Amino acid sequence: MHQPPPPTRPRVLHVAQPVDGGVARVVRDLARAQLSAGVRVAAGCPGGELGAELRELGVDVRPWGAGRSPGPGLSGEIRRLARLVEEVRPELVHAHSAKAGLAVRLAVRGRVPTVFQPHAWSFEAVGGPTAALALRWERWGARWADRVVCVSQAERATGLRAGVHASYAVIPNGIDLDRHSPAPAGPARAALLPDLDPAAPLVVCVGRLCRQKGQDLLLRAWEHVVRQVPGARLALVGDGPDRDALRRRARALGPAVRFAGAVTDTVPWYRAADLVVLPSRWEGMALAPLEAMACGRPVVLTDVDGARESLPPALAPHCLVPPEDPGALARAIAALLPDAPLRASLGERGRGHVQSTHDVRHTADRFAVLYRELLGARPPVSTERRESLHP
Known part of the structure; x- marks a missing residue:
């Protein structure tokens, strides 16, 4: 038939x-x-x-x-x-x-x-x-x-x-969970930033260098962070139209800020980080925080569209700050960087949330x-x- x-x-x-x-x-x-x-x-x-x-x-x-x-x-x-x-x-x-x-x-x-x-x-x-x-x-x-x-x-x-x-x-x-997975920070940090003190707290921001992603707000906050957490370092990963203006703003901060430029693979940067920050002015639902959480890293986000929905509810008090508020951003970062057990807990819970939801x-x-x-x-x-x- x-x-x-x-x-x-x-x-x-x-x-x-x-x-x-x-x-x-x-x-x-x-x-x-x-x-x-x-x-x-x-x-x-x-x-x-x-x-x-x-x-x-x-x-x-x-x-x-x-x-x-x-x-x-x-x-x-x-x-x-x-x-x-x-x-x-x-x-x-x-x-x-x-x-x-x-x-x-x-x-x-x-x-x-x-x-x-x-x-x-x-x-x-x-x-x-x-x-x-x-x-x-x-x-x-x-x-x-x-x-x-x-x-x-x-x-x-x-x-x-x-x-x-x-x-x-x-x-x-x-998120592709096969690619975005936890790994120890040491090897990634040594490969990406070989001159960095392994004990230095490292914050990473992944995103196009543009007004939407708010790196200018993060640099304003960073002036306060380094006063409260001496030795803290910030890596801006990405390129975009605001690169030169951000570099000029960062000069006063000296070695506390690194510009990594555009990269083909962001996973090593997430793994190298103690904390991943995205201070966006607007989003639908940003991808970088989900990728960071999939790699087991805690995040700090501005409370714009999609940010609250991307987090388990218990993480919001630690991880969300008002948009356009460098002071609140600095306080959240400075509170998390010295607290390794809390960062580990937030990272673990974030990873579980992404596995189940994203x-x-x-x-x-x-x-x-x-x-x-x-x-x-x-x-x-x-x-x-x-x-x-x-x-």
Whole structure:
């Protein structure tokens, strides 16, 4: 008896810009988990480290020339993306971050099931007339997303308060627990900072050097930390547009602050740290604290969107401080650095929380359910409908 061929698994097209930092890590880890689950995965991005990593995983990577921010070349970027979608013929498109979300929704306009994941709202990243324009677009563009996926309930609430009325889903960020695991600090610290006194308390901040991540606030706090914890050292891991301004600010602190620059693997820095700090001004749900906790390290965070949800409730009194408050940040750091037993306890509890709540395999499972829901609610995209993709 003739048996029908098994149904093919859906082809998902991830579109990403930027191609570094937390967005790139989310796309990479999600793609790896989806490939392991048998999903056919393609990606459109401007290359970079993310493109190379995805190719190594076996993802069908298609170059998409696009800048990090909207500009005069946007119309060309949209046309190129429409052609890319036509070539890949995905069953579903998953756009990551504001720029990719803008281009995808204008290129596809609802003709293919579309998931938009902002990874923090665009209108929070700018001010004045630009913020008003970004908010107007997010309100308008929501009609071309079958789901807007937020990484925290707080991020969803921010969108709703701003008038972005969409069909929302909340799927917290996930961490690759095979890569992010505890290890003794000594070997990592000796390899990364061979001239550092092994007994010196070390705080690490991992993130793009930009206003969002708040390293300027951390440097202001650090002036107070070194008075209370002599010998404490701070390592800023990452690069970005605020690098030169931060270096100028740090000169007065001398050897108490190190700039590590951009790194391909942040895990050794987490393991080298006594404490990981992220003083963000806004987030959806930052990846660095989850990665640090997965490595068994305690964290101090500003209480912005997603921060409270990323922690077990018992850790909040030790680990959360008000945003834009260098004094409170300094007090929290200075209280934890001398208390090794408390740091060890916080790190252990944080690791258990991430294992139970933020395993990327669970995240991939939740996206699989969402994809099936969307694909089941939409008919297959016909050839005639695909021919209309070009804007």
